[in-house]
Amino acid sequence: MNGYIWAVIFAMAAATFVSRVAPFVFLGRFAESPAIRFLGRGTPPVILTLLVIYCLKDVAITMAPYGMPEGIALAVTIGLHALFRNALLSIGVGTGTYMAIVQTGILVG
């Protein structure tokens, strides 16, 4: 376990640092190229859409409570964010809503 956790920490640190330093080392001269600009615009929407789906992939929508806890908490998060645009508020209240639903079990009939 000890070797594993340190290997993970340093592998994650290396992967993160490479992603941060890449433009300074490799991409500097391509910064103005249309292909890089296009990717810079298109990549974040793709990755974030997939991450949201990834987080919800194990939700069983065909069984009670039919994904309602996730659906409600997600609606709260997105609704608050559309209204106030305060990330901490949206994430905090959204997560609190979800915790309240699953811990009290009010949606499990």
Add this chain to the structure above:
Amino acid sequence: MGFSARLVASAFQATLPVILGYFPLGFAFGLLFVEHVGLPWGYATAMSLIVFAGASQFLAVGLLAAGTGVFEIAVATFILNARHAFFGLSVLERWRGAGVKKFFLIYWLTDETYALMTSLKAPPESKEADFHVLISGINYSAWCIGSTAGALAGEASSFDTTGMDFALTALFAVLLVEQMRQVREAFPFVLAFLAGIATIVVFGGANMLLISISLSLALLIANGARRGWA
């Protein structure tokens, strides 16, 4: 390096909203880490100090608990952080000649720090790189102190964290809404949505992230090349 007290104070003031976000999110990470991974608090602190990538660290809690391979975790981390590369592109010129500070500006670069640096002006009579490195360092400290406090709290009490991992879903949803505001084009979102669902249907959920991201990026690039990157 030597920073004037006044510059430190104005950096602190500028980044207060980020501190108020990083501390509780770091706290949640620390709490989840000791609970799900089952290791002492020091490892949560070490991960925050060494890795310093919020979303990846939340993701890593689940992957570590499942005993996922080191290489797979590294790939997931890289993919998740690839957006930093595009942040860096737009500050390349501004940080030219910052010397050793540039290392820390790069090491401490996050979504929130980037947003602050591109939207706020440094106080007059100060170097922009000094102001930026202070903001970055303060945010880094808030995250590390928050995760340590959360991990310690998790060890000391038996707080019921059931459902707290929804914070990661909520974080991604918020970042997605922000992207929708900026990128006023449906194509990449719809493409990724369809690719994600198709991947789950065909391959199941286990390796979904890597397959669907590769598939979507290949289609995105193919479409971009066809349209001449417009």
